[in-house]
Amino acid sequence: MADAAGRLTKLAEEVLGAPLPVRIRAWDRSESGPPGAPTLVIRHRRALRRMMFRPGELGLARAWVAGDLDIDGDLYEALDRLAGLIWERDDAPRPQRAAVVRALARPEIRAAARELLTLAGAPVPPAPPAEEVRRRRGPLHTLRRDKEAISHHYDVGNDFYALVLGPSMVYSCAYWESPSATLEDAQRDKLDLICRKLGLQKDRRLLDVGCGWGSMVLHAAREYGVRAVGITLSEEQATFARKRIAEAGLADRVEIRVQDYREIHDEPFDAISSIGMAEHVGRTQYGEYAAALYRLLQPGGRLLNHQIARRPVADEEAYHVDEFIDRYVFPDGELAPVGQTVGQLEEAGFEVRDVEAIREHYALTLRSWVANLERHWDEAARLTSTGRARVWRLYMAASALSFERNRIGVNQVLAVRTPESGESGLPLRGRDWTG
């Protein structure tokens, strides 16, 4: 096929009704598109078949994970330009999904696409990459299904995560004093900020829901002398956390359990932290989650819920997670607008005392993780698979951009199980913990 890139660009522009914001380099080495722009490399014709068989995110994701599609040049700039095709911005109207779907139905576009398709290899679409989670049936968020979903994301090898997260082994948004701080310092500052918001003191009882590799319970026990329980659904995380805690001589103060938040019955706790965990809960279970945390606290006990939020959409019922994230990254994960989260915590009985939005901090954190992954690329691919390393690089870079562009945010919500007397136990000036 002569000049595949030119023909692809022409077709894409007809479908999008807008100029393609990136260059295209095709398998025949032909190139087209705006000079100097990042280049979308279509390494193999197969990529085209994947994208045409499943137009949209899933087709693109499969081609990317399989390595048939790549980006040459600045990954962030390329993703930003491509996202601009989908997300409406204030500065310029963009073609929206509905317009793209309408264009794909036009006879002349279908004919051009068919012509390209016949040139794109065998008629049968290639199998999805091995890293993809199969479509699951049955009810969401049963204990068993949640454990499997968590295992898909977290049981991919502690060594892989150590390369990406660095020695802190914290897998949530850090708290940056300045963009030039180190990831280690920013993660320590985040954990310490949460300890102060919770008002932790010696011998108080802390529950860390979704404890990951144990960083929060370790910090809280070492620096504040609490007795802590950390729960996770990941066996690999628990093994790692227990080892770290024993090495720090804190095994008599900290217990790590492989347990679901719905299965805890040794209340009461004086404080609960939930850091980057509630994204896994899901909207049907969120009321139960909030009620469980409320029940587990003493009167006067505090909850710090640190959670990613999405923007509200006009039709909340029709909202769905994008397919790349669901099939490759966080199966069954769900984001909610911060207003919904606050409302549900209040409905469970909590008095919500503070919401700190730290969106920009997550962009800095994700960019650090991407840089770590890129620096250790060969080893990361060897420890998991090239496909998985490609998934993580794409999802983390795209997420960094989403935080930067305010498509998603992250909030620390401080809530109290305020007793009937109304004594919240919080300082008169709300933000004294930051001093």
Ligand SMILES: C[S@@+](CC[C@H](N)C(=O)[O-])C[C@H]1O[C@@H](n2cnc3c(N)ncnc32)[C@H](O)[C@@H]1O
């Ligand atoms: C993104 S990680 C965050 C880990 C840790 N809080 C940190 O900041 O490094 C999410 C954690 O939530 C845990 N998790 C998810 N669903 C859970 C559930 N239903 N019950 C208990 N833990 C859960 C996972 O096992 C994982 O440890």
